[in-house]
Amino acid sequence: MTEPAGSPALPDLPVRAVLPDLLAALDEHGTAVLVAPPGTGKTTLVPLALERGDGRVVVAEPRRLAARAAASRMAALLGEPVGETVGYSVRGDRKVSPRTRIEVVTSGLLVRRVQRDPELAGVSTVLLDECHERHLDADLLLALLLDVRAGLRDDLRLLATSATVAAGRLAELLGDAPVVTAQARTYPVVLSYRAPARGQRVEAAVASAVRLALSEGDGDVLAFLPGAGEISRTSALLSSLDADVLPLHGRLSATRQDEALRPRARRRVVLATAVAESSLTVPGVRAVVDSGLARVPRVDHRRGLAGLATVRVSAAVAEQRAGRAGREAPGRAYRCWPEHEQATLPGYPEPEIRTAELARFALELACWSTPDGSGLAWWDPPGEGALAAARTLLATLGATTSDGTVTPRGRRMADLGLHPRLARALLDGAAAVGARAAAEVVALLDAGTTLTDVEAELRRLRSAHDDPARRWQRDARRLAALVDAPPNTGPADPALIVALAHPERLARKRSGSAPVYLMAGGTAAELPGGSGIGDAEWLAVAEATRDPGRAHGTIRLAATADEALAVRAAPALLSEVDEVHWDGEVVARHVRRLGAIVLGERPLRNPDPALVHDAVLHGLRAEGTALLRWSQDATRLRERMAFLHRALGAPWPAVDDETLLSDVDSWLDLSRVRRRADLAALDAGAALRGLLPWPEATRLDELAPDRLEVPSGSRHRVDYHGEQPVLAVKLQEMFGWTQTPALAGGRVPVLLHLLSPAGRPAAVTADLESFWRNGYAAVRADLRGRYPKHPWPADPATATATRHTTRRAR
Template identity: 90%
Template sequence: MTDLSSLPDLPVRAVLPSVLSALDDHGTAVLVAPPGTGKTTLVPLALNRGEGRVVVAEPRRLAARAAAGRMAALLGEPVGETVGYAVRGDRKVSSRTRIEVVTSGLLVRRVQHDPELAGVSTVLLDECHERHLDADLLLALLLDVRAGLRDDLRLLATSATVAAGRLAELLGDAPVITAQARTYPVELSYRAPARGERPEATVASAVRKALSEGDGDVLAFLPGAGEIARTSALLSSLDADVLPLHGRLSAARQDEALRPRDRRRVVLATAVAESSLTVPGVRAVVDSGLARAPRVDHRRGLAGLATVRVSAAVAEQRAGRAGREAPGRAYRCWPEHEQATLPAYPEPEIRTAELARFALELACWSTPDGTGLAWWDPPGEGALAAARSLLVTLGATTADGAVTPRGQKMADLGLHPRLARALLDGAEAVGARAAAEVVALLDSGATLTDVEAELRRLRSAHDDAARRWQREAKRLAALVNSPSKGSPDAALVVALAHPERLARRRAGSAPVYLMAGGTAAELPHGSGLGDAEWLAVAEATRDPGRVHGTIRLAATADEALATRAAPTLVSEVDEVHWDGDVVARHVRRLGAIVLSEKPLHKPDPQLVHDAVVAGLRAEGLGLLRWSQDGTRLRERLAFLHRVLGEPWPSMTDETLLSDVDTWLDLSRVRRRAELANVDAGTALRGLLPWPEAARLDELAPDRLEVPSGSHYRVDYRGDQPVLAVKLQETFGWTATPSLADGRAPVVLHLLSPAGRPAAVTADLESFWRTGYPAVRADLRGRYPKHPWPEDPATAKPTRHTTRRSRS
């Protein structure tokens, strides 16, 4: 039990009694406390009241280790005594441990194995505002546990932002306690990058400015380890210690970045330093405005991390790091006007991430679709459906979503289901060590494109990345412990993880490959993979605007390996499709990849018919023969459908193509030339409704008789029927003609003797009275041989000149 008066005088200490009281009275609570208030370290110590263990869930391994180390230091003990931690591959606890800091993902696994959380009195969910996928899932599971098994389990959720209303609601209208941070003013400035300037260069320039304009250390935020390395190289000449801080570093190097020094420091950090960690001595913050976020292109099956703009809330948290100990400065590396366009809060990972591991945990919880759980934001239906389909393919669940014994074993490994499958099946095929090495590489990333070359490099290297890979490979091998079988085959293990990324080179000179999932991707120059016909692709990305993806990591494979690794993707089918003509063949495929094919001489007639229809729908009704009469019939029927509706049929392409068999006989058609012989007009007559069809010429006549005795065609192409006629032929015509039982007046285009438009009217009576005088005055001087009577309503209509009319 911790004496509250012995805790450091940090802002959160003032609200600790309120937090404890809320948990005692309500069982749940929300603590809103900005970064630097002490919530991550002082609150767990205050919760340790001898009633059971306190478990603290952190979103990141680095934050979990750092929090445990800080709390142990406050107690004057080593880590592993009163305070311990557990992260993947590393655990320091003992029988005396009362406070354990774990990652959210690890606690999900514990809850799955022990839903009652025996011996645990309180769970603290830290940094809920970051909306990590594991944290959202953990919250849902713990709420389910509390509702059904442990109503005495106390839950405390902390957030660095004030938008905690929904969180409090989920926790049963929990009390919200707010701790006010003691901060100093932070002067903001904006440094827009020059045109074409990379983020690393902008950040490096801002770091130099920050060092020149004030004292203290500088904390710079960059999206990932690659940008940190490049920025560090740009700052190599600084008279200061430049230290990286990200999750891929060893524990020793992470601790080194967090320790104060005699010399000034420039700490180049990813999002790990936004809220979960405190970096002492910082007086200036440089913010690139970028972060890594999980994104997945579901259509192409390319998942991974994308570089995105930070939210306004994150930018505020980052800037606040400069004002924890004294007045500070924050340099934002974007134009000031863009600040207003930032999203308010980070996008929850549950909306954007690939959900296979998440779906497996739901299956283990016996709720494959997540129904019955209380969600901050529910998972997207499309993403969850894709994840559940993948689990069936991997043998982790049955078709109805129930977890299989194999799936339970995969979940226990704590890996993504793809990697778990690769480790389990790979160990059986090539041995535990060989499989574990490849899986560790797939889970950590690589610097080379060739998997085999990267493995050779890691086995002999002694840098932090290589040592971390070696430790992880050893840990994974111990989980399966299968003897070595045959020769190590990295490509097989890669293919077991990503069977839909098995790829075959397309014909042609460019190194473009078609993956089994249907995505095309190309090898970058200098990949080292040569002219391999087959690849097992481990990682591929697709940049916006690019036609093809880019292969980032792959191993040379062959067809035998591909079919061995992905037997469920192999199919043999008769394929009949339209490619200008009907093409029929028997095809053996691996997903989208054609392995072999041969012509089909007697294809199924229904498949042929479907192919022809597909061709019509793809290329349009222009494939048919449209005579003038056929086109006119279609226009007249379209007019009647538009004006009178049913039973007159619609004549749009969409309607005609949607039910083509009702009017076209395609039973003997296989080629484009045969389609061109089909008389569309004759076929359309099969759609005429009876007995209404008997009135077609009455309702929508092909031609209309005018007062002169001539007959002219009606133009039905526009919204209204149009009749073009010379003005002199309409003398004496006072009633405007109409069609479709008087529902559609005809628009008359009255022409000059030369056949040029003189007037347009749908009201002849009004035209003779108000429009004709102006037309007469304008044209009779130009056409003196034609009649221009003063009273056209009573004049004799004529097709001829004045002389012929008199005769």
């Protein structure tokens, strides 16, 4: 690597030792993988070495903060301002010049650049940094660049870097690329585990660990928290420290991000999100406090709720975070979880392509003319269900045709660099209320907010002068300049813009005191207390989350709306249909709906018979055959038929509820049924007789007789209710019978319940001969004293059966 004349000597970082091998591998294969832990110089020294005057070197970083920091560091090494030899381009900010030879960009921005110019004219090398983080844009960019190299630019050099050693699959994707490894020059890090107390919030646990870290050693402290909210609350808990407490996350302005990275005279406590895990170096750090949590994209496709979820970090991420304490000297790492939980952490982070909402991803695939992603080489392919949901949304927004082909409108939406929902809201909203008004709301939705009320947040941002307000104002101006519409063309109603982005989240308050709303998509969500929105009947919901253990979602951001606005914003969700359904009764009505929300209804006097039939079927299947009239004879017929089906099988049919309800029309005439009372009037027994097989039905009384005649001459009813037929009869009536009666053509013996003279069970047997021989004597000895008026012969097998007392029998 040639160092520019007059520039300071470049630092002797571990990557310098492997640069010759890396450059040789790239020259020979055109692709390579560099495995190097954070702090080894892979993000700063390698791009400088790759620039050899044969084309621009483009470095793709997963985050804007990392892109700006990398460009600033490389420019400082060259003794130049950013924008000369080294520049950067991120959304809303660009510093490059005609002299720029190394450009650091975000992965998402480079995806857009490849879409516009697949040949990447003037670019010799693309460095994909921090591939191990598995961000969605980075995985997509890798697939597109591999496609470009295979079909258009076989001379394009691709270098992928990773902070972990799990680079085998990455090398395979790059055509069995050589893997070059740089060993980190690290110092020992002492690990300690500090599990939070029962009920202790993560902010309090981290704040306590930070105080301990400051007291046990020197140097700065880097603490990892899942998000900006936790950082703010932890900062408040540390306000009394004799140290500078500095936040570091993606929502901050560039100035405040730079402040967190710059060493100070006083000790620093840097409270950071995942941005500081691997793609940034925070100098001066001697101690790391790890909350063990990260915020990642998740989507509930069934409920249509997407957002961020707080999850445990992986073992690889925990290792990277701890390693930050040992970059410059021996360090200490404090982990805010029990030591025994370390072994239960997942090995590596879950790739976003498996968990995130894929609408923007799917739009890029459509622009690449491969809507389903086939033909591209994936590290992990997108999930079929998530991709299908995303493609359906794109068609609804007009970004693609029904077969997935991108439309001119879809390409315009992609060029805006926004999520397709927000792009639709900006384009259509600008035409309705003006570019500036639409852009203000879209910029708010894109940035996120801690307030629930969209209108209140807009008022605050318009008058505030803090970093979030200035960033929002800058983004709003940028977005307004992207659309071809007058500044103002109508009343600025924020709810309309929100509804254009999320039409299925238009919501109407349910009846009752609780502020629960039904969204057009069918999901119920609750408005939290103190939201500031009040008791609005209609809301345009921008963000709602599904919290574990809660019956409803929670509305996080919304604007007050009304029915007229809902109809205007979501005409595709409007429907007017005749609905006939079962709700304990046949309910027939004409309904006007907005998705799942009922706007109005009226009773139907003459509903479609086919719809009524379907509703009755649903009622029967929901509540069972008990809706029909079952006389005692009908019930017994069903039990006898069920017995013969169990004993003999075909052609005797099954008559259990599941079977009968699976094909109701085969045995039950529902043509005249209009309501529940009509079902109750149907004679189930008569209908059931239609299922009797012929000619076998002529033997029903022979195979499964209703009654059996016993030796006394009595005819007793057989109970077919259980698995085996039962005959309950007084013991004296069975004298003289030695063989147990059998049914179903002699296949199934009857289970005899032999009763005392008082009708109480005395014995149960399915082998009468054995009972007379072995069991009768004990029963006789027990009962003859209690019932002396009844016969108790010594030999029942030869005695005369009787249903009378001894005296009456004489």
